[in-house]
Amino acid sequence: MSRAIRPRSRAPGMTRAPRFRAVGPSRERESAHAIDLSTRIGPLELANPVLVASGTFGYGDEYAHVVDVSALGGVITKTVTLMPRAGNPAGRIAETAAGMLNSIGLENVGLEKCRSEKLPKLRSLGATIVASVGGETPDDLVRLLEALGDEPGVAGFEINFSCPNVAEGGARYWADPSRLEHTLAHLRPLTRGALIAKLPPDVTSIADLAIACERGGADALTAVNTFVGLALDLDALKSKLGRATGGLSGPAIKPLALARCHEAVRAVGIPVIGSGGIESGRDAMEFLAIGAAAVQVGTASFIRPGASSTVLDEIREFLASRGIARLDNWRGCLRDLGQGRA
């Protein structure tokens, strides 16, 4: 039996720093942990801005022997639906230039097993839990939140309005501002936890969707889910995936995601969580610079399961090396980029 890589243990409260203390590069190492990374997402106060993206970290326990999930800002579960889903047939993954296409089809254990087995396990690991939920209709989502809304230890919900890989209730269906607004208005009273709407990138105006979500009562947005993509096998003359198209993720989409995220940030007053191609602390700092409140690490965890911890460490080092004691002093520093130009 091997010894697992032990997560570094951190004393609770270590991230609370004396405010506005300038730190010089010479004290970088010891001061990195004293930087204030606190992050507010609606009613949620997170210790830091690094979350793991839905569908790339299972139900939070699969990577727990290599990542101290309690040290992350939060863990977003695989999207859960009312009933278990078996997912799409084989041909679910294809690598593309600096990215990957997936067509998983929301395979998940379903509400019951999530509640009875997965959430308690994740709770016991001390993680801040955001449950991702998905539905084919507004009514599905209402039922999911009725069931999970008061679940102990669930700090918030990310509503997956943006899956590109399902026939019913996917990104296309939800890319309708009034549908989003009305659905969120129904969900709002069902939980006191954070209500986060996850948006698709392949839309005419992500700003319109973002505004509708804010009006409907969302506490925050996630921008963005995967981009619809297609890759062909020219020898077999078919798609490299079982279903023709899939969702593109990974470094290839970072500039695209950053632009969509920026557009959403500028459109609304609620926090926006960035997702798309984040592999390093510097990637995260770009999203935070344009005004994202927090970031999600997705595909990077498949390549290095410890990627989320690394991103967190690198954010601290980045700030420490510039003598910035609070993430708030960085967040949004480039929010107004391009403002006033056509």
Next chain:
Amino acid sequence: MSRAEQGNGGAKAGAGVNGNAKSVAPLRVSTRTVPRTRWIQAPAIVRRHEDEGAAHRWLELEAPGSFATPLPGQFIQILLASPSAVLLPRPMSVASARRRGGRCVMGFLYAPVGPGTRLLAACEPGSSVEVLGPLGRGFPLDQPGIPVLIACWRGVAPLIFAARSLAHPSARRRGRRAEFLFGARDRAHLVGLEKARREIAAVQGRLQLATDDGSRGIRGNVIDLLERLAPRLAGTPVLHACGPHAMLKAVAGWALSRGVRAHLAMESVMACGTGVCRGCPLPRSRAKSEAFDSASTPSLWGNREYAMCCTEGPVFEARDLDWERVE
């Protein structure tokens, strides 16, 4: 194939009767007693890297002592040093594993077929990669019966590892010699044949060859070898096979129609290799699907309809998969 199932994606759980299960032994939830180890990701150094003939390469990697020793049939994910032109790690079956000075030295036989494996082929001894593993469940070598190891092409490598394990005096059923069947299109494709001869002889195994064109061994394939061998065995065979899916399908079909146990090392395109991304589904047989018990099956392994190749596999029992739908 004994069990035809309805087409893609729609096999309904719990529906219908289990038609012609005929001679197949009754299904229990799990007969597998493969020890489970915890994977880690660790840096590794290329120690040897050379041509093995038949367009294959032999690679030896040295991982730190914290890396658990893989078992035959298990695989690891090899991640090239970054920056790299490929994003995801590449799964490779372990072809040998030993401890050296407390460190874990693993061998791999692979073919450079695409961008990832071609970049791997260019890694000089002394260079670094990262390894994640050991992953998956290997061959259940403690199953009773006369072990018959069936390899096509590069599938030979993990099975030589299995033959050595079977013969090892510390193995649970102690020092069993294996029947070894090895096939390929022609003699040039019998990759690592000389090594196979040596290693199988060293563990008192018996090697028989088949080529489609008869340039080595019998003219025919491994199923023909199996047909000849089976009646001469002193007991019930238990099959372990590794090779292209078409060959594994044929072995599975042969075994299912005779009620013989067969364990097949499957492949799938993979992303994570650890059950997280859900990218590597293999269709379950109707019987397995009907007997599926979500309480006793780790969700990491799959669901009622699909098993994940990387966690429940890559080695599967013939009766557990729907071979009509395996690509």
